[in-house]
Amino acid sequence: MSEKSYRVAILGGGSFGTAIANIVADNGHDVHLWLRSEERADEINQRHVNETYLPGIQLNPSLKATTDLAEAVQSAEVVFMAVPSKSCREVSRTLAGLLSKDCILISTTKGIEADGFKLMSQVIHEEIPYARLGVMSGPNLAKELAERQITATVIASQDTNVTETIQGLLQCSYFRVYAGEDIFGLELCGALKNVYAICSGIAAAIGVGSNTQSVLITRSLAEMCRFAVKKGADPMTFMGLGGVGDLFVTCTSPLSRNYRVGYSLGQGKDLDAVVEELGQVAEGVNTLKLLYAQAEELDVHMPLVRGLYGIIYNGQSLDEVVSTMMSADQTRDVDFSLR
Ligand SMILES: NC(=O)C1=CN([C@@H]2O[C@H](COP(=O)(O)OP(=O)(O)OC[C@H]3O[C@@H](n4cnc5c(N)ncnc54)[C@H](OP(=O)(O)O)[C@@H]3O)[C@@H](O)[C@H]2O)C=CC1
Numbered sequence: 054m055s056e057k058s059y060r061v062a063i064l065g066g067g068s069f070g071t072a073i074a075n076i077v078a079d080n081g082h083d084v085h086l087w088l089r090s091e092e093r094a095d096e097i098n099q100r101h102v103n104e105t106y107l108p109g110i111q112l113n114p115s116l117k118a119t120t121d122l123a124e125a126v127q128s129a130e131v132v133f134m135a136v137p138s139k140s141c142r143e144v145s146r147t148l149a150g151l152l153s154k155d156c157i158l159i160s161t162t163k164g165i166e167a168d169g170f171k172l173m174s175q176v177i178h179e180e181i182p183y184a185r186l187g188v189m190s191g192p193n194l195a196k197e198l199a200e201r202q203i204t205a206t207v208i209a210s211q212d213t214n215v216t217e218t219i220q221g222l223l224q225c226s227y228f229r230v231y232a233g234e235d236i237f238g239l240e241l242c243g244a245l246k247n248v249y250a251i252c253s254g255i256a257a258a259i260g261v262g263s264n265t266q267s268v269l270i271t272r273s274l275a276e277m278c279r280f281a282v283k284k285g286a287d288p289m290t291f292m293g294l295g296g297v298g299d300l301f302v303t304c305t306s307p308l309s310r311n312y313r314v315g316y317s318l319g320q321g322k323d324l325d326a327v328v329e330e331l332g333q334v335a336e337g338v339n340t341l342k343l344l345y346a347q348a349e350e351l352d353v354h355m356p357l358v359r360g361l362y363g364i365i366y367n368g369q370s371l372d373e374v375v376s377t378m379m380s381a382d383q384t385r386d387v388d389f390s391l392r
């Protein structure tokens with residue numbers, strides 16, 4: 054754990070931003086959480102809870118919430134971005150004039166910008182070219198983190214000072230932080246796995262067996278790797294916590310919002326109603342459309358993406374999609390070899 058006390062800002066007071074802010078505050082740093090709702094800021098400052106996003110969790114009393122972005126990032130040495138992907142550019146643009154030159158900026162957002170299929174580090178770099186960037190991703194369900202259950206994450210950056218600083222800042226008795234350099238691959242893992250969590254949720258709702266679940270998760274990983282290689286990412290990154298680790302948790306836990314969307318779809322509910330009822334972001338819904346379009350454009354074989362897209366947007370039945378997959382040409386198990 055870091056001996057130095059850092060001035061840290063977390064942007065986004067939803068479930069993940071609040072969970073990260075709480076860890077950093079528990080580790081003794083000076084933490085400011087920026088959010089939009091005055092009411093929620095008061096609730097965090099006075100009662101030390103965020104009942105909307107983390108009900109039942111008592112937050113560290115030293116955690117300060119504010120609706121003033123300039124105040125939140127003033128003198129900040131480290132900033133975590135934890136807003137949904139659709140707001141990342143807007144928030145980055147505002148932040149650009151406020152952030153000091155040597156501040157470390159970590160993206161935790163697991164989504165993709167529609168225009169140009171950009172990952173969040175690319176969006177942030179366009180808006181704040183001088184930012185010392187890193188990406189954090191892994192099996193990190195916000196509720197379990199806030200409950201201080203053991204987990205680990207990955208921090209990727211080209212700058213070892215960034216990775217070492219964040220490792221020191223976040224590491225504690227229940228949270229390990231592994232380092233990496235492959236920002237693009239790690240971010241791609243975090244965004245893609247959400248789509249497969251929707252597939253797994255559907256499968257769970259219709260009551261598939263354990264063999265089927267296993268096949269689904271493994272072939273999801275195969276698709277993700279195939280796509281990643283086509284986009285120039287290192288497939289080995291997908292073997293780590295940000296890949297297999299996050300895919301596994303999101304495809305198996307009812308705490309995952311994407312899994313829950315899938316589960317409700319599997320029960321025959323309407324997508325718009327499900328998203329509305331969720332009240333939190335499920336990035337996979339948007340990522341599915343973008344991924345489907347990219348797979349078609351780049352000619353990447355992604356039967357699960359195509360099948361899910363067919364069910365949600367083209368009115369195909371689940372039986373039809375499953376039958377097409379099961380009768381497809383026999384192919385290889387593992388596409389890549391290190392030899
Ligand atoms: N929850 C989790 O377990 C994990 C989430 N992530 C990723 O973190 C990102 C954020 O997710 P999460 O916190 O879960 O989402 P939530 O839906 O729980 O919360 C989203 C938060 O972002 C705020 N927000 C939305 N738009 C803006 C904006 N334009 N300006 C300021 N604040 C805004 C919302 O504010 P308001 O309440 O005012 O609408 C809300 O506080 C996602 O990309 C997600 O994939 C990553 C790891 C784990």
Ligand SMILES: O=C(CO)COP(=O)(O)O
Pocket residue numbers: 163191192193194195247250299302303308309310311312334335336
């Ligand atoms: O990314 C997550 C866990 O690592 C959270 O997944 P959901 O966004 O599906 O809740």
